[in-house]
Amino acid sequence: MTRLSELTIAQSRDGLTKGAFSARDLAEASIAAMESARPLNAFITETPERALEMAAASDARRAKGEAGVLEGIPLAIKDLFCTEGVLTTAASHILDGFVPPYESTVTANLWRAGAVMLGKTNMDEFAMGSSNTSSYYGNVENPWRRQGENRPLVPGGSSGGSAAAVAARVAPGATGTDTGGSIRQPGAFCGLVGMKPTYGRCSRWGVVAFASSLDQAGPLTRTVRDSALMLRAMASYDPKDSTSVDRPVPDYEAALDGRIRGLKIGIPKEYRVEGMPEEIEAIWRDGIKWLEAAGAAMIDISLPHTKYALPAYYIVAPAEASSNLARYDGVRYGLRVPGATPTEMYEATRGEGFGAEVKRRVMIGTYVLSAGYYDAYYNKARRVRALILRDFTEAFEKVDAILTPTAPSAAFAIGERTDDPISMYLNDVFTVPANLSGLPGISVPAALDADGLPLGLQVIGRAFDEETMLRVAGVLEDAAGFDAEPAFVAGR
Amino acid sequence: MSLIQGETGEWEMVIGLEVHAQVIAESKLFSGAATAFGAEPNTQVSLVDAAMPGMLPVLNEKSVEQAVKTGLGLNAQINLSSVFERKNYFYPDLPQGYQISQYLQPIVGEGVVTLDLPDGSAKEVGIERLHLEQDAGKSLHDQHPSQTYIDLNRSGVTLMEIVSKPDMRSAEEVGAYLEKLRSILRYLGTCTSNMEEGSMRCDVNVSVRHPGEALGTRTETKNVNSIRFAKQAIEHEAKRQIALIEGGGAVVQETRLFDPNKGVTRAMRSKEEAHDYRYFPDPDLLPVVLDADWVAALKRDLPELPDAKKARFIADFGLNAYDAGVLVAEREIAEFFEAVVASGKGCDPKQAANWVTGAFFGALNRDGIEIAAAPVNAAKLGGLLELLDAGTISGRIAKDVFDAMWDSGKDAAAIVEEKGLKQISDTGAIEAIVDQVIADNPGQVEQFKSGNEKVLGWFVGQIMKASQGKANPGMVNQLLRKKLG
Numbered sequence: 013m014t015r016l017s018e019l020t021i022a023q024s025r026d027g028l029t030k031g032a033f034s035a036r037d038l039a040e041a042s043i044a045a046m047e048s049a050r051p052l053n054a055f056i057t058e059t060p061e062r063a064l065e066m067a068a069a070s071d072a073r074r075a076k077g078e079a080g081v082l083e084g085i086p087l088a089i090k091d092l093f094c095t096e097g098v099l100t101t102a103a104s105h106i107l108d109g110f111v112p113p114y115e116s117t118v119t120a121n122l123w124r125a126g127a128v129m130l131g132k133t134n135m136d137e138f139a140m141g142s143s144n145t146s147s148y149y150g151n152v153e154n155p156w157r158r159q160g161e162n163r164p165l166v167p168g169g170s171s172g173g174s175a176a177a178v179a180a181r182v183a184p185g186a187t188g189t190d191t192g193g194s195i196r197q198p199g200a201f202c203g204l205v206g207m208k209p210t211y212g213r214c215s216r217w218g219v220v221a222f223a224s225s226l227d228q229a230g231p232l233t234r235t236v237r238d239s240a241l242m243l244r245a246m247a248s249y250d251p252k253d254s255t256s257v258d259r260p261v262p263d264y265e266a267a268l269d270g271r272i273r274g275l276k277i278g279i280p281k282e283y284r285v286e287g288m289p290e291e292i293e294a295i296w297r298d299g300i301k302w303l304e305a306a307g308a309a310m311i312d313i314s315l316p317h318t319k320y321a322l323p324a325y326y327i328v329a330p331a332e333a334s335s336n337l338a339r340y341d342g343v344r345y346g347l348r349v350p351g352a353t354p355t356e357m358y359e360a361t362r363g364e365g366f367g368a369e370v371k372r373r374v375m376i377g378t379y380v381l382s383a384g385y386y387d388a389y390y391n392k393a394r395r396v397r398a399l400i401l402r403d404f405t406e407a408f409e410k411v412d413a414i415l416t417p418t419a420p421s422a423a424f425a426i427g428e429r430t431d432d433p434i435s436m437y438l439n440d441v442f443t444v445p446a447n448l449s450g451l452p453g454i455s456v457p458a459a460l461d462a463d464g465l466p467l468g469l470q471v472i473g474r475a476f477d478e479e480t481m482l483r484v485a486g487v488l489e490d491a492a493g494f495d496a497e498p499a500f501v502a503g504r
Numbered sequence: 505m506s507l508i509q510g511e512t513g514e515w516e517m518v519i520g521l522e523v524h525a526q527v528i529a530e531s532k533l534f535s536g537a538a539t540a541f542g543a544e545p546n547t548q549v550s551l552v553d554a555a556m557p558g559m560l561p562v563l564n565e566k567s568v569e570q571a572v573k574t575g576l577g578l579n580a581q582i583n584l585s586s587v588f589e590r591k592n593y594f595y596p597d598l599p600q601g602y603q604i605s606q607y608l609q610p611i612v613g614e615g616v617v618t619l620d621l622p623d624g625s626a627k628e629v630g631i632e633r634l635h636l637e638q639d640a641g642k643s644l645h646d647q648h649p650s651q652t653y654i655d656l657n658r659s660g661v662t663l664m665e666i667v668s669k670p671d672m673r674s675a676e677e678v679g680a681y682l683e684k685l686r687s688i689l690r691y692l693g694t695c696t697s698n699m700e701e702g703s704m705r706c707d708v709n710v711s712v713r714h715p716g717e718a719l720g721t722r723t724e725t726k727n728v729n730s731i732r733f734a735k736q737a738i739e740h741e742a743k744r745q746i747a748l749i750e751g752g753g754a755v756v757q758e759t760r761l762f763d764p765n766k767g768v769t770r771a772m773r774s775k776e777e778a779h780d781y782r783y784f785p786d787p788d789l790l791p792v793v794l795d796a797d798w799v800a801a802l803k804r805d806l807p808e809l810p811d812a813k814k815a816r817f818i819a820d821f822g823l824n825a826y827d828a829g830v831l832v833a834e835r836e837i838a839e840f841f842e843a844v845v846a847s848g849k850g851c852d853p854k855q856a857a858n859w860v861t862g863a864f865f866g867a868l869n870r871d872g873i874e875i876a877a878a879p880v881n882a883a884k885l886g887g888l889l890e891l892l893d894a895g896t897i898s899g900r901i902a903k904d905v906f907d908a909m910w911d912s913g914k915d916a917a918a919i920v921e922e923k924g925l926k927q928i929s930d931t932g933a934i935e936a937i938v939d940q941v942i943a944d945n946p947g948q949v950e951q952f953k954s955g956n957e958k959v960l961g962w963f964v965g966q967i968m969k970a971s972q973g974k975a976n977p978g979m980v981n982q983l984l985r986k987k988l989g
Contacts, residue, residue: 094558107557114551116558218558225787253560254789332787335590338601339555343654354596354652381592381782390784 015503016041018181021085021238028074028084035074035084035128039067042086042130045182045502052153052500054167054176056091057099058131066128073126081245083126088177088186091132092139093119093229094218098129102220103137103147106340106365108347116218117250118187118229125245130183134173137367138337139194139222142439144172145426146369154202154423155180155498159464165423168198168439174232175202180502185233185242189219191226192325193419193443196455199232200418200468203457203496205239205485206232208443210476211450212257213243215250221336223329224255226447236456236486240264243478259476267479268486273307275484278411282318283442285420292417292467295458299415299469302491303484311411315403318445320396325444326437327380327393333370334377340365372433401449408474413484416442418455418468442470452478454485457494466496506674507715510746516715517742518722519678519708520632520670521734523685524663525695526639526703527570533638533662534561534604534789541701545644545655553660555599560788563588567662568792569802570694571611571636574664576803577692578631580615584794588636592782597641597654605637605665607783611792617668617688618811619680620829629681630669639663664695670709670719675735682706682731683833687810691835699730708734708762710741711755720745721755725769728762737762741769813838821845821853830861836875840882847886851893859889863906879913880906888916900973901925929976931983934967937975938983941966952988960984 016038019027027033043060063086070084094100094112101107115123123129136146143166144152152172154165156179167176171188175198178186188195190208199206207230214229221227231242244265249258279300284293300310342348342361349364351357366374380389407414419439429435446453452475455468469488473481507514532539535552552559575582587609590602612634619627641659643652666685672678686697686704697704706729711722725741728734745755760769808816810832817828817838832838837860844856864885868878888909892902897920908919920926928934941963942949952959960981967980 100557102557110557112556112558114556216558217560220557221788223787252562254562255787331784335592335602335782335784338592338594339557339599341594341596341601343596344554344599345556354594358594378782381784383780383782386782386784 015045015181017045017502019184020235021082021184021233021241022235024085024184025083025241029079035067035070036064038084039063039086039128039130042183045180046130046177049177049180049182049500049502052155052176052180053150054133054152054173054180054182055088055131056101056103056134056149056173059098059129060131062098063128063130066123070126070128080124080126081241082122084128085126085185086128086130086183087122088130088133088174088183089119090135090171090174090187090189092135092189092220093187094220095119095129095132098132100132100220101149102139103135103149104340104365104367104370105148106347106361107345108365110346112218114218117215117248117252118219118246121248122187122245127245133171133177133186136170136172136194137370138220138333139170139189139191139227140333140369140373141169142193142197142436143424143426143429144169144198146367148367151426152176153426155500156202156423156465157499161463163425165465166201166426168201168419168423170194171198171206171232175199175204175206178202178204178232178234179498180500182502185231185238187229187246188232189222189227189229190443190447191222191228191329192447193440195230195232196443196453196468196470197419197439199455200457200466201423203466203494203498204232204234205236205454205456205489206230207239207243207454207478208446208452209243209247209478210257210452211447212255213247213452213476213478215248215253215256217250217252223332224336225332226325226329228447236454236482236489237265237268239454239485240268240482257476262479264478264482267483269483270306270487270490272303272484272487275308275413275480276311276411277303277308277484278311278313278407278414280313280315280318280407280414280416282315283416285441288417288420289461291461292420295467295469296415296417298492299458299488302488303415305491306487308484313407313411313414315400315407315445317396317399317403321400321445321448322437322441324393324396324400325440325448326376327389328397328448330373330377331381331390332377334374334381337366337370337374369433397448400445404445404449404451404472412474412480414472415484416470416472418442418470422461422463422465422467446472451475452481454481456485456488456492458488458492459494460496464496466494506676508712508742508746511750513714515712515742515746517673517738518670518711518713518719519672519738521668521672521678521681521709522707523666523668523682524705525574525666525689525697527567527662527664528694528696529564529566529570529662531564531566532660533564533567533636535660537660539661541703543657545653545657547657549656549659553599553656555601561604561786563789563792564662567636568611568794570662571634571664572794572799572802573692573806574666574689574694575612575615575634576799576806577688577694577809578612578615578617578634578666580631580634581613582794582799583609583611583613584796584799585609586611586635586792588786588789588792589783590786593779595640596652597643597656597659599641599656599659603638603640604786604789606635610635617681617684619677619684621680622676624825627677629671629677632667632669634664634666637663637665670711670722675738678708678734678738679731682734684810687833691807691809702729705729706734708737708741710738710745712742712745712749721757723755723758723760723769725760725762726772729764733762733764736767737769740767744769807835810838821857823854823857827857827861831857840875843882844886844889847883848889848893851886851889855893856886856889859885863903867910879911880909884909884915891916891920895929895976896920896927897925898927898973898977900968901927925974927976928971928974929979931979934971934975934979935983937967937970938980938987941970942987949988960988963988
């Protein structure tokens with residue numbers, strides 16, 4: 013029999029329902045897997061005792077016939093979500109010792125649905141990065157290896173710890189946050205399904221903010237079905253988040269009926285970027301064939317402002333971040349490095365507390381908002397953003413979903429691209445447009461490249477039409493039949 | 505307009521004000537924390553106010569309503585769409601590292617306030633804008649020899665910043681503006697406007713010029729927390745600027761601080777003001793979109809404001825502008841006055857005004873109490889005036905009755921009855937007193953007969969005295985003339 017820690021969410025749910033095993037059995041298996049996966053450095057904080065307590069409570073609820081949607085399912089939580097009574101760091105030195113007295117809305121929703129917390133996962137500091145190499149708590153290793161090579165690879169980022177934990181079969185699912193691709197890109201790098209829902213679908217309350225107008229929580233799972241299951245539990249309207257949207261949360265799993273006959277799928281020409289590996293072109297063509305075979309019609313579309321998305325993103329996101337991170341001043345919580353004056357205290361605290369990438373973005377953001385540069389940078393970026401949204405709005409008059417690659421490359425080795433921040437930023441080229449326009453996007457593992465590394469395809473949906481997006485993703489998943497496993501699987 | 509004589513001619517002050525008015529609301533602008541004044545430090549602080557990680561602002565609708573009401577009260581344009589922006593700067597009592605404020609798109613646009621000047625004239629001062637913003641916390645420097653403590657009770661409390669146009673020309677006008685603004689805000693119930701408690705604070709922009717010339721360079725003086733200080737700061741600042749210019753120097757556009765102990769302004773250290781606030785729309789908040797019908801309903805339900813009330817008091821009650829102005833300055837007084845008029849059947853409103861502003865205010869001031877605590881309420885004062893107007897008691901007796909009412913809290917009629925103070929209007933009774941006084945004073949009778957009319961007044965006094973003030977003075981006069989005639 014498969015190890016319990018290797019089951020998907022849906023398989024675990026079915027086993028729990030049948031009484032084949034208990035939530036406690038699942039939690040114990042995942043705790044053991046978490047221990048054996050420590051070399052990946054996927055977790056900043058492990059919470060095995062809490063997992064066992066929550067599992068026991070879950071079993072008790074099930075015995076009373078009160079099982080929730082994710083009853084008894086162990087999950088890993090990105091360390092950007094505030095968890096009551098559990099250290100929350102955003103992978104930053106500046107939040108040293110910060111234990112929130114409150115629980116984020118998304119995690120509270122998950123616990124209400126019966127899920128069990130395994131621990132808090134590593135990530136890029138304040139979610140700034142695409143390789144999980146900017147964490148104060150060290151790099152995360154991708155469980156995948158290139159064939160015939162043992163060099164550690166990045167898991168992608170910023171939700172790299174969550175992706176590594178799910179790929180290594182520690183947890184069947186994990187939460188992530190996606191500001192410019194931070195769920196979808198690590199999903200692609202680790203052979204997982206990673207979904208960013210529509211902006212406003214999941215509450216941002218209690219999630220440490222990076223760029224407020226772009227941040228959105230979502231799941232990292234091994235299957236599209238699991239993604240649908242997790243989203244149903246995570247999503248809610250939250251009066252505490254003014255940007256969350258008051259719409260009913262559908263049963264996303266019910267949308268996975270494989271029926272895409274007659275759907276129109278847009279293929280944007282602007283996503284053929286220079287220097288993109290032929291293998292990625294090839295899986296994109298495969299994706300088109302798979303969807304056509306299922307009865308969908310491919311439509312060539314143009315999203316003319318795509319090439320401006322990345323520069324606009326790298327103005328808007330740092331601008332908001334520079335302001336969002338101003339609260340880490342050493343006055344009330346986290347790290348304080350004393351100084352003779354308030355200014356000296358700020359400088360010492362922030363100088364020591366923030367890593368290089370965070371400082372870089374705070375400086376970029378401060379610069380683009382400063383007097384004399386505001387119009388040239390920030391205001392122009394806002395206008396570009398409006399044009400990008402218009403591109404999508406016009407495209408969705410003709411199509412029901414859009415198919416693109418997720419990332420322009422497969423996972424790369426740790427240290428391979430760190431010398432040049434710009435080449436690192438290019439990782440997000442296919443994912444940022446969905447953040448800038450607020451649209452949902454999902455990455456589905458499609459194939460392995462010549463090195464034996466997973467590559468992902470992205471489906472972008474209409475705002476709040478996660479159901480169509482998931483339906484298309486489900487068809488891609490079935491057609492791809494991706495069943496490759498990473499080099500490292502916990503406990504093997 | 506008051507001009508200042510300098511060595512190079514007359515100078516005119518040009519003054520504009522930025523008033524920060526704390527909005528009356530149960531909770532803060534973006535959090536549910538309470539806002540009571542004077543609570544123990546850090547007892548009214550939500551997770552949002554302390555800027556804990558992941559916390560988000562949620563706009564308090566009451567604050568929006570109060571701002572719109574105030575805008576309507578200032579005869580101002582209400583902007584149906586407005587935007588909250590972040591004003592970024594570091595300070596230990598600013599937990600977020602930014603203040604949420606409105607910048608390019610405020611909730612209220614241009615309006616106008618009419619000043620009642622001491623000489624009885626009126627003057628209009630333009631309102632540039634009104635916007636909503638968060639207050640900061642307080643740094644407490646006196647709790648520890650070397651460290652600063654932070655109290656976040658005020659952090660996030662709603663402020664309205666009301667910006668005037670540079671329409672004022674003297675310290676008196678500034679005083680009248682602040683008084684009028686305070687009066688309007690109190691009528692509306694949108695701000696308690698207690699400068700002592702800090703619920704209303706102002707920054708003063710002053711420049712000087714020779715009349716008719718272009719505007720001079722202005723300075724902004726902060727930390728002015730009473731009307732008296734505002735006047736002092738303006739006088740000092742104008743004189744300083746004139747001396748500077750006449751001495752061959754130039755005014756520097758800068759932020760200054762008022763020192764209330766010395767009554768002077770001083771420049772802030774450049775470090776204190778060198779800010780690039782990097783305003784940008786707050787991505788945690790949606791634009792504030794108001795429904796025109798909702799605004800119209802608020803407008804319909806506005807209370808009668810001081811200007812309208814004053815006009816009505818003049819038109820309906822025949823009051824003069826000064827008395828009307830005094831009575832409407834505070835909503836409570838105006839309401840008290842109207843209640844007195846309403847309860848004293850047939851009483852003369854002008855007489856009522858005199859009693860309210862005279863004996864009644866005098867007693868309030870003497871005892872240092874508020875209207876609500878006064879032992880004589882409006883109905884009782886009305887009852888007294890009713891007796892006076894009906895001729896039941898004389899004016900002199902009325903003063904005594906008022907004092908007795910104030911001391912005992914009893915009705916005027918009861919006191920008059922109890923003490924037998926009813927005016928004597930019985931001809932026979934008065935005649936007896938008149939006859940007695942004439943008989944007792946033959947010398948004065950002689951003087952009168954030899955043409956000294958003044959003696960008549962002396963006789964009236966003697967007769968009133970003999971009647972213990974109760975004789976009807978009209979009848980006394982009539983009888984005296986007849987008898988002495």
